[in-house]
Amino acid sequence: MTDMNKRVSGAPGRTSWQREAVGFVLGLAVLAMLPLVFTDSYSRHILIMAFIYAMVASNWDLSLGYGGVFNFGHLALFGIGVYAYALLTKLAGMDPWVALVASGVVATLAAVIVTIPILRLKGIYIILVTFGFAQLVMQIIISQSDITGGTQGIVRIPGLYIFDHNMVRDGKIGYFGIALTLLALSTIFLRVLVRSRIGASIVALRDNEEYAISRGVSLVRQRMITLAASAFFTGVAGAFYAAYQRNASIDVFGMSLATIVLSMVLLGGTGTIYGAVIASFVLTVFAEAMADFGAWRPMITAVLIILVMLVYPSGLVGMIQAAWGGLGGRLRRPT
């Protein structure tokens, strides 16, 4: 006899949102305390860069990890954010904070446009088209050198401000706070999205496209939502990067940056959001710690990434889960 009034509460098999919120706040508190330990502006610069990487990588995890869409133009969305901010503040004289949000919107629109040609494509053909899109954006920026500065880039871009706070001589605490706030907002946005039914439909399309369509999921609509949602905070991160560095260059469209961020997504473990954030910290801090190794640095990093992925195919998150499970087992064991 089944009771039809019985309600299924929460999401069975998933961490409850209350528990996740507690973990999120704790993690955020730890990150917010870091400037107390790292008082010099160079260490804080490294942390700010890690926050920017974390935003770009975790948003890429939405389209790549959850959506299974091989968007190799993700860094172009970051670059669009960089240039949108630079042009809006320098040429259009827009307020930096308004320009920061507007850059996210511009990146989102770019993502919607790039969705159209890839709707009917699969796998490597999506890589080809999105990679071509990134090259196209870079070529446009180079060719329009009158406004974009071409290969010279743009310098003296207006920075962000916080009331009358002096952003230059504050040991980078101002930019640290903004970067951490943006990362927190981006992560909340991504986690709420992937836990929603929209998030479930994104995974459904990844796992089996035809089956998802047969259950009423619109491929066009959901794929557009996936790429657009992954673009907004990526564009904002680009704008923040431009404001922080005070200059823009076409290097952001290069393969080396894309490779670094991709290795963050994969090392962290796809389809978790947090994995990409954690891996961004690990790789950024690790690269700094190994500065003395010079040319050996990228090689040691590569070997370590390969080792982690061999032992834990689900990345750092899988490693943490295994460690946590082992610890839990030991604690539960009767003595």
Added chain:
Amino acid sequence: MALLAVEGVCKAFGSLKAVDEVSFTVAPGEIFGIAGPNGSGKSTLFNLITGIPFAPDRGRIVFDGDDIQGKPGHAIARLGLARTFQRETSFDGLTMFENVLIGASYGKPDRAAAAARDAAAEALEFVGLESRSFGRLAGELSVFDRKCLMLATAIAMEPKMLLLDEPASSLTRPEIETSIGLIRRTAARGITIVLIEHVLTFLMSLSQHLLVLNQGRVLAAGEPATVIADERVIEAYLGTRRAAA
């Protein structure tokens, strides 16, 4: 009036006519069987009706008063035409409950979140999956449980019609018995069923009308008992008398 009317539907892949001038109607409330040897065009016919992944080259398909040929697959599904796939199919990265929630919410987009959750839980229990396993990832389930889950995702859409593509394939004898009962109970909910199967006995025990396809064409159609007595049907399944001898 027929719930589904298929008129002169054709689909060719190069020079191969996979479905050739097929016409039939399905009345509301019945279980309609489609038989035929492997490669006779049964699954292709389902693909054409549901628009997943392709529409017919020619012909007309009317479902519940709507012309549906050429409509996108998700739109056809939302009109109340659900299907299952021959291979056990699931969203492996989602839990069982989330799998069914996809059907319950996207298959009926007007439904509120709470109503979708209730419909999902009800559909899972209806197919016999226990509530304490709702949190398991679909990728971990057995073949039979995945088939049941696939049926639950369809039932959660509250479809008017359900197209079942070889529900008995790769199942054991007792599992097939359970499936027959489940299909009967699904029909009893008021869902019209079109069933593909190449095992004739399975079809005979369930369907009120039977259509036999061979090489993309309708070979015979009508009452099951009459259809399987048809000389041409026996020939398609067993070969000609002379060849058999």
